Amino acid sequence: MARIGVVGISDGRDHVHARNAEFIQAKQDALVASLRAAGHDVVAGGDLVATNVLATSVAREVAAADVDVTVFYYTVWSFPHFTMLAADATRSPLVLVASTDPTEPGLVGMLAAGGALDQIGRKHTRAWGAPDSPELAAAIGVQATAAAAVKSLRGATFGRFGGRPMGMNTAVANTDQWQRQFGIDVEEIDQYELVLRAEKADAAEARKGREWIEQHAAGVHYDGKKLTPDLLERQIRSYIAVRDIIAERHLDFSGIKGQPELTENFATMDVTEAFLNDPYDWNGPKETHVCATEADMDGALTMQLFKQVARTPVLFADVRHYHADRDIWDLCNSGQHATWYAARSDDPAENLAKVNFYPEVFFFPAGGASVQHIAAPGQMTLGRLTREAGEYRLQMMLGEFESYDDDTNRTLVEQSTPEWPHAFARLDAPGDVFLSKFGANHLHAVPGDHRAELRAVAEQLGVRLDEWTRG
Template identity: 25%
Template sequence: SWLGMKVQAVDMTELRRRIDQKIYDESELEMALAWADKNFRYGEDQNAQQYKRNAEQSRAVLKESLLMAMCIRDMMQGNKKLAEKGLVEESLGYNAIAAGFQGQRHWTDQYPNGDTAEALLNSSFDWNGVREPFVVATENDSLNGVAMLMGHQLNGTAQVFADVRTYWSPDAVKRVTGQPLTGLAEHGIIHLINSGSAALDGACKQRDAEGKPTMKPHWEISQQEADACLAATEWCPAIHEYFRGGGFSSRFLTEGGVPFTMTRVNIIKGLGPVLQIAEGWSVELPKAMHDQLDARTNSTWPTTWFAPRLTGKGPFSDVYSVMANWGANHGVLTIGHVGADFITLASMLR
């Protein structure tokens, strides 16, 4: 068990079986494809010519990516439609409140990656409209998945899974771009970016009562706000260097000035699970600066520029120290400054 919860390990071949044997609602697949055709904007393909896929091949990748989302969802919560096909056992699901998908590299070297499936499941909407987001951890990072689950249970919103990828100092930014960091970013920034599984809510195209960018619980999200998040997202062909089996990575840029709390659960030898918390804000950079810095990692992936709140002491003495003391290369963004709520929840789970 994990935090008193039952854990079910399922080999990825079960997902392959469900796709290959059509253990899904075929009418829903057609609806999902039509929805994607209407709403997906496709971004640049940065692959070398020999790795680019033609229209037919890209269509097959899209179809399988959507099927992955459907089948992972069905495995988590079940689907009565499968029972109507005589697949009673498969229709039950695992009654899961969180999940993860390993993917790399045993799956992704041959099959489309999990980016599209994870991005859509983690979001507050899909082809069925606005709905509660799922919790699905990239690379089956169960520790980050627990942090996602905590954040979702605390405020009901989608959670942004991200790599804690790069620290940019003010000096380095000035040297590379010729421009200074200002405002919330003046002490440096952390590039939060993964290959495209972050919840699309993370673009922050939803609005609070004051008209400011935010992420809201699904029961407060309008269809127009969901559409705005989709419109702010491009789907870029997966980079062959990382994903030989293809896929589509979501690309968006989080609006600036939004309060966030970054968390992660770590396991420490001799101590057990611990929770890391860093409150801060998203930052909006000048376009030319963003483009230059974004290209240093991968410009086909979603980006949040994060400026943690500093105290001048310990791990929060400067921005570099926040990243240097982070437990792993993954973290979760939860909307708002809710560190105190996380601390209370963690104390209840001791």
């Protein structure tokens, strides 16, 4: 969870502060306890702010703890200039929180402080309620989760294997803009290094991985041509190679071009990308590593933010087809989907029991396995960062993944590419709106409703929010 700083603001008159200090501290302690109970790491200021000197020193103390967001807490009338000084001493996003206990004018203190911040253009959000209110903790948590996700981008490195795939402009972003706006560096890595490293990768681990997949998957459908044990092991060696490069170059997230060089001359990266995005492999549990197919930079950026907000693997897919008669979308892209989405289980065997490894289709002459499954049903938040006239916008909506009986599933997948993974999605966005306005061919998703956190992410990043709903 996020790290939250809490600074209690008081009245600047000595005799009033002396009267109020115990009241303020009790309220602040209750708020801190509530935030900690919600799972957050909380850093409370060592003193209540009752002088201009303390306004600066306490805020600096909390800022030095590298908090994701800072709460200024108002339980009584508080001198607004203390807020101004404290705000200047911290660079984290600010949440002004007021106690709603009517015995003291906490709301008055918050409104006076918020108005002063408005006058100088310092962005902040506001919340209010009893200090032990779960709703208040949740509201602060939304801002803190968003702030942690945004902060995680600064100083990050994106590894781009290869360049622009198949003329896809939406897969390429301006590296200067990324550095300026998000604080992200881009490490360019030639795909030839991946090939060289894969050829030298540990053959014993590749065999172990193949046998693990054969043991747990619903099926590995060798055909002796496009998919053989040797080709599957080549794909696993590619995973090992990328995994090692990620560790050596300290990459935070990545993307692999794949097409056409690797897909026509070496092997597809489907197995590599699926297991990088998974929370496990044949060696056991591991941290997910966001990896976007076709080296889609804005796709990977979206996925990295979604991962930090939802703390789950993130789906990557093409918007393949709209079944207008059913009002559902077929989200499907080669073998990119993490196997976790087959059942969304902590047990890899439960997920892989629903995953088939099929020979690649004619698009990819080099062959290898496509990682095929139908995504498990459930509520999803879907969206993507796209650009209009060079400016970023977050396009977002809620939806549901659906799954049907075997005959219906088969009928639907056979209308597109049955060898690839599919997610059948019912979106809150009307079909004509989505097709008219969405700014890319790739779409991303995480389980649950994370719209509140992503609205806060957009606000904190200073990007436009395009949120689509029905009605």
